[in-house]
Amino acid sequence: MDIRAASREYVAFMLRSVSGPKALLVDEVTTGYLSLVYTQSEMALGDVYLIDPLESSGKREPLVEFACLIYVRPTQRNVALLSKELQNPCFGAYYIYFTGPISRRDIEVLAESDKEMLVRDIRELFSDFYALKPNLFTTKTHLCSIGSRVVDGIISALGALKRYPTEIRYQGNSNLCSKLVNSLGGAIDSNRDIFLSKRSKNTEIHGCSLLLIDRTEDPFTPLLTPWTYEAMIHEFLGFDLNSIVLDKSGDAAARKHPEENQIVFNTIHDDFYREHLNSDWGTVCVAARKMVEGYQSSIDEKSGATKSDTADFDDLRDRISRIPMLQRQAANVKKHVNVTTEIGKQIRYRDLFSLGAFEQEVMRVHAPKEHWRTFCEILKSHKSMKTNDIARLALLFILRYENEDARSLTGEKSGFAKSALYTLSGGSPTSSSKRESPTTSSMVLNVLREHNLGHVLSTERVQRFVDRYGSYARCMNTLPKGSDNILKTVFGAVKSVGGDHEQSWYTQHEPFVLNIVKLLVEDALPAEHFPTYHSELANTEAFFDETESKDVIIFVTGGVTFTEARVLEEISSEWTKKHSGRKTAFEFFSVGDSKSASKKKIRAPRVIIGSTDVITSSTFLEEC
Structure with missing residues (x-):
């Protein structure tokens, strides 16, 4: 599966469909689609001598010797602009390509506007997404958007990859995923004739698993400094x-x-x-x-x-x-x-080598006392740190040790712990504050104020962050208290058996989506956390062509990172090596202790991941 190659092939099809000199009309969104998969020099080789916005209708000089390709989203605005263009045509023939399904009523509107009968073809090309990488696409919408734009993008991705979701799983504790799966399931069922018609025309349509995840399940990865x-x-x-x-x-x-x-x-x-x-x-x-x-x-x-x-x-x-x-x-x-x-x-x-090493250590080892001491030392030299670095390090520490009490952090029964309560209570300690131990959040906020960094994070902001991304908001991703690598959990492990190079200290952390994919491939993803959405074509996997791999399409609400796309790309490439008889760096184990777990025959994954946008630590913090 290669979503960028699929999008590129649609553009190549457009260019091949008409010979001779051509003009190409686009909208503000499809301009971005094209820029990711085709260069201007390649367009010129396809005899495209003019690329112009569709909305410039009425401002162009007539070029009747040119055929006109129109590549736009199927929106009401674009249909209106197309009608205007057809009523006053500038070109000798028109070939219209929509990035997704177009309604019969809109086609009738275009037919009524085409008085000179210059429209030669109207087609639906499933490419209503930004194909950033072979395994990564986005809709470039608001991070927490689940509107029609997101649904259209996922439907288009399925159509471009020639995949039909015979299994739809979603994060059950996420309101965003619950709303999205209902909208998406209805859209898939209403458009199933598209997939069935492709199947009846001897086009291979393969079954796949569609998995909807909320960013809340892994807030750690966006907070870490990337090193690729x-x-x-x-x-x-x-x-x-x-x-x-x-x-x-x-x-x-x-x-x-x-x-x-x-x-x-x-x-x-x-x-x-x-x-x-x-x-x-x-x-x-x-x-x-x-x-x-x-x-x-x-x-x-x-x-x-x-x-x-x-x-x-x-x-x-x-x-x-x-x-x-x-x-x-x-x-x-x-x-x-x-x-x-x-x-x-x-x-x-920004002294990111030291900061990055500490971030990896926090994720790798459970050592609250040592990490608290290092965190406080880092804040003492905060003059060289950006506000964003301080904020993400503080929030990372809060997430890692949110359930620790003051004694496990400081090793003291008084002093700093009492000071934290005194500061947060706004005055003298109450009888309640004398009995209670301060939280990790209150400890972090207090030490920020001690170093004149209280403006970096407010109490309200931290509370909103913990409510949305804390351990109680996550259904599965809880970090162990042992000192082993965090990936060696009950969910299984990835075992290196001869990788090409040693793993860098700064890239040891692997996103939790990797564990979720392994569980899905092993048919071990807990149904209580990731229930199944039952569509009209559920349990019809036999109708679609089966592949030797387990094809998985993931969509993350709330943004995805390039780090997550990379680790999933590595899993897919390792499966390709294994399938071709070469030595692989990954083995998959049944759920349980990786040392004693028996290997079982499974279909290894080919994974495509999509999201509303690709985020950085800054854009992630802006949403907090």
Whole structure:
């Protein structure tokens, strides 16, 4: 399953469907869809000589010798704009492609507007989503949105992947997931004729599992500093689809060279990014240095050849032919050097190596007293820390030790613990405060105030965060109190049996979605926590083509991270290696103790993950 390849194939189909010079009309959303899967140069190779917004109808010069491709979402506004265009046509023929199902009434409206009968074709191409990676799509809506835009995106993803959900599971304690599954289930049932018609036309439609998860089940991952290239670019510089703005200060240099300030990342044409987007920071820095050295060697070689007096015409022709390649190489080197330099500056300025190591230690080991002492020491040197770093570290500590009392944190029966109660009570301790032990939240808030950081987190904000993401709000993701790695839980384990490289200390944490997928694949996902939604085509798995893998499509309400997409991509790739007879780095065990658990034959997963948006620690905290 490759959702970006599926979206790209739809665009290729559009371009192949019409020969000769073409114009392409898009809306503000499909412009983003196209930018993720096709470049302008590729469009030009497909004879597309004009790309224009649909809303510019009436402002264009007539181009009757051009065929017009229209690629838009099936909204009422777009239907109205299409009607306006057809009433005053500028092109010789029209081919209309909607990103999702279009109603019969809307087709009738377009037919009535097409007085000159220029519409040659109307099709539904299931591509109403942003295909960010082969295994990641988003709808770019509000993080907690569960409206029609989200439902349309999931339906389109299913259609693009040629999958029908024979099993729909959802997080039972989440109001968002409960509302979404009802809306989505109704939409799937109402559109099932689309899937059945594809099946009747000998198009392979495979069954899959659809899993709806709330961000509340894993609030830890967004709070941690990411340490792989793609995730770090998004965290520190902020992706807008597949591009970033390197300098957001708006100074004169950035305004003078905007093309250098806006950087586009494309795995199709950028070898370095494709090879290292999932590499850890140390590997990226070494690779970037080698890339610079390789470019310098190419320049030196060219310079030495230029000084030669014995060059013949073949040599000259070869040198000239290499100039465009060297220019592209120089641009790529400059791009990645600028990006890694900017990320490196932030890491040093914010002392993220020390902070990141502490974050991983907090997640890996249950040591409240030692971690409290380190947390307080970090706050003493807060002058080099960003407010956002202090906030996420404080909230991470609160989540990790929210059920601890003051004595397990400080080892004291008085002193600091009483001080915390005194501060939070706003005066002298009451008889109630003398009896009760302060919570971890109150302890953290108090130490923030002691270091003049009370403005970072308010009591109300912390309470809202704990209510939404605390242990009582999570149905399964509870951290153990042992000192072992947090992944070695009752839910099973991933066992390394010969990985290609040692795992970095900074990337030890693995998101909880990995455990959920393993449980789903093993048919061990607890029904009391993740009940099944029964659709009209439930238990019809035999009707659809079966695959040798377990195909899973996950949708996370509240945002997803690049880290989660990466670990799920690794699981899918490891299954591909295993299936091809190569040594795999993962084995799946039955639920229970991994040392004594017997292996059982299961279909390993191919996983696609989607969400309302890809979040950073900053966007996650803004929602808190």
